[in-house]
Amino acid sequence: MAFLDVTDVTLTFRGLAALTGVGFSVEKGDIVSLIGPNGAGKTSMLNCISGRYVPDSGSISLGGADLLAVPSHARTKLGLSRTFQNIALFRGLSVLDNLMVGRHARMDYGILASILYLGRARRAEDAHRRRVEDVIDFLGLSPYRHQAAGKLPYGVQKRVELGRALAAESDLILLDEPMAGMNLEETEDMARYILDINEEWGMSVLLVEHDMGVVMDISDKVVVLDFGRVLAEGSPQEVMADADVVAAYLGGDDGVFLGR
Amino acid sequence: MHGQCGLFFRTYAGEARIFPSRFLMVSMGLFGTALCLAPLAMNNYLVSILCLINIAVIGAVSLNLLTGFCGQISLGHGAFFGVGAYAAAYLASLGLPFLAVLPAAGLVTAAVGMFFGLPSLRLKGIYLAIATLAAQLILEYVFLHWDAVTGGSSGMAVDPPQVFGFAFDSDVKMFYLTLAVACVCVLIVCNVMRTRLGRAFVAIRDHHLSAEIVGVDLFAYKLRAFGISSFLAGVGGALWAFYTMYITPEQFGIGLSVSYLAMIIIGGLGSVLGGVFGAVFITILPEFLNFLAHHAGAFFTDISGALLAMKEGVFGLVLVLFLIFEPEGLANRWRLVKAYWKLYPFAH
Ligand SMILES: Nc1ncnc2c1ncn2[C@@H]1O[C@H](COP(=O)(O)OP(=O)(O)OP(=O)(O)O)[C@@H](O)[C@H]1O
Ligand SMILES: [Mg+2]
Numbered sequence: 001m002a003f004l005d006v007t008d009v010t011l012t013f014r015g016l017a018a019l020t021g022v023g024f025s026v027e028k029g030d031i032v033s034l035i036g037p038n039g040a041g042k043t044s045m046l047n048c049i050s051g052r053y054v055p056d057s058g059s060i061s062l063g064g065a066d067l068l069a070v071p072s073h074a075r076t077k078l079g080l081s082r083t084f085q086n087i088a089l090f091r092g093l094s095v096l097d098n099l100m101v102g103r104h105a106r107m108d109y110g111i112l113a114s115i116l117y118l119g120r121a122r123r124a125e126d127a128h129r130r131r132v133e134d135v136i137d138f139l140g141l142s143p144y145r146h147q148a149a150g151k152l153p154y155g156v157q158k159r160v161e162l163g164r165a166l167a168a169e170s171d172l173i174l175l176d177e178p179m180a181g182m183n184l185e186e187t188e189d190m191a192r193y194i195l196d197i198n199e200e201w202g203m204s205v206l207l208v209e210h211d212m213g214v215v216m217d218i219s220d221k222v223v224v225l226d227f228g229r230v231l232a233e234g235s236p237q238e239v240m241a242d243a244d245v246v247a248a249y250l251g252g253d254d255g256v257f258l259g260r
Numbered sequence: 261m262h263g264q265c266g267l268f269f270r271t272y273a274g275e276a277r278i279f280p281s282r283f284l285m286v287s288m289g290l291f292g293t294a295l296c297l298a299p300l301a302m303n304n305y306l307v308s309i310l311c312l313i314n315i316a317v318i319g320a321v322s323l324n325l326l327t328g329f330c331g332q333i334s335l336g337h338g339a340f341f342g343v344g345a346y347a348a349a350y351l352a353s354l355g356l357p358f359l360a361v362l363p364a365a366g367l368v369t370a371a372v373g374m375f376f377g378l379p380s381l382r383l384k385g386i387y388l389a390i391a392t393l394a395a396q397l398i399l400e401y402v403f404l405h406w407d408a409v410t411g412g413s414s415g416m417a418v419d420p421p422q423v424f425g426f427a428f429d430s431d432v433k434m435f436y437l438t439l440a441v442a443c444v445c446v447l448i449v450c451n452v453m454r455t456r457l458g459r460a461f462v463a464i465r466d467h468h469l470s471a472e473i474v475g476v477d478l479f480a481y482k483l484r485a486f487g488i489s490s491f492l493a494g495v496g497g498a499l500w501a502f503y504t505m506y507i508t509p510e511q512f513g514i515g516l517s518v519s520y521l522a523m524i525i526i527g528g529l530g531s532v533l534g535g536v537f538g539a540v541f542i543t544i545l546p547e548f549l550n551f552l553a554h555h556a557g558a559f560f561t562d563i564s565g566a567l568l569a570m571k572e573g574v575f576g577l578v579l580v581l582f583l584i585f586e587p588e589g590l591a592n593r594w595r596l597v598k599a600y601w602k603l604y605p606f607a608h
Contacts, residue, residue, distance in 0.1 A: 076475030090466035105475030107456045117451040129272040
């Protein structure tokens, strides 16, 4: 069984199908991209994996564990983290605290330790702070460490959100359009970060992205969604050569997608 | 010789301290000493105001934990406070010692608060406000009609607290007791807010979907917020019962809930210091207006009565003006003033 295994997932909203019999897999250590036109169901697919939506049928497993059997908040412990298409930071918390919350599921001291700020809580805070500082260094966020996340520029907020998902040190990270709205330089930085997250931090990546240049460059595998169905699945070269894909999506007026 | 410019931390733990600089620690020490010595130079009336402030601080800081930090608005805090007062009065009447009554009253209130916090799983914002308003009304009804425990409309008498044979039977003694308990309660909230529990609360307030994604069980944590907040409110209510020595249902009406909300809004939502400032401000304001009316009366004999009558209106007016001109609360103003003096005389 693959690391992330999505089988025959169907999701409907009041009779309208957003996903129909979707199946694909992510092998451990891979970067897999999920692409498709607007409204194809990419975000819906991520929501099913992370627990925001509950599919009508089908199964999703991560590392052999049935994801659909546990509530959304408990999936973090099974090794899942994600970012959102629209920025979803804790605006009132500092960058540092946003990343510390990212490690919430990794901390296990209880209420009493919190209230009394006992040795256990102190030591845990200290140790987790060290890991968070690594993330801050990696993403170049140190100038913003103590600033409220909601007041930062857009590009930085995107990075903080990536940092929060990274701080969880999960096995699989879901990224929903991390490059949306970024300029060329920021996009290249972000691509670099994703590659490093994959190689140095050892996290598998499921990436939703519209920028075909980036997708074809960094992906080990590409899954194409169209109207809630899987149109093609394979290496970037295979997908680009696929006649259905070219006709439905990459070809025609959308040909610009292929280049940058 | 080189002086330090700004604050440097050599350890992460140093940064997490409540008073991160030596200057702050020294000034807080001086303030604490002055506060402890103050009653010696004050008449009973002024000391009684200090006692009320100490108790109000507990109520406001605990509500700020729930509403300011966790974003769960509550219009029932006054009634939760009352649950603590009645629980304390009842347990004390059974002969339980004060040191056991105080936490027990907190636990009873925590249970009640968590029960009435259950709707927060489904309800947000104004809808939760209405649900907690219902809690307020239900609890008021219980205070009034559960005669066997609460004494109904005639209320309950409470003896002054005793700790190891020492009776806190004067305002000055009660001042030290309430101050100590208030400090512990504020410390608890500070601790909660610098650990994972407090961060999860703010996460729920700021973006509940993201909170869930990072692994916060929304329901469990909202209940925790209700539990801890009501526990502290219960402790505050217990102190109130011991201090006033006579409790009746109307002391814990919707007016009390609203004044706690006023305290945290004026002091600063989501700031521990804000809760303290708000409690001080809202407790002192009516006394100050009394004082004004009284002294104005010495100069303009006929005005005094009118001023007294206008007191309530002036109280409301001051609140509204505050909301307009200081919407971020007193704690924020305090921060700005501090920042200004740090750079003085180089500020632009
Ligand atoms: N909560 C919802 N209620 C009703 N319909 C929804 C909901 N969420 C998604 N949909 C529908 O499901 C379909 C897929 O939406 P989805 O957001 O997954 O697309 P997407 O591939 O992420 O598109 P984009 O590239 O614009 O982000 C759309 O037709 C959308 O209208
Ligand atoms: Mg989308």
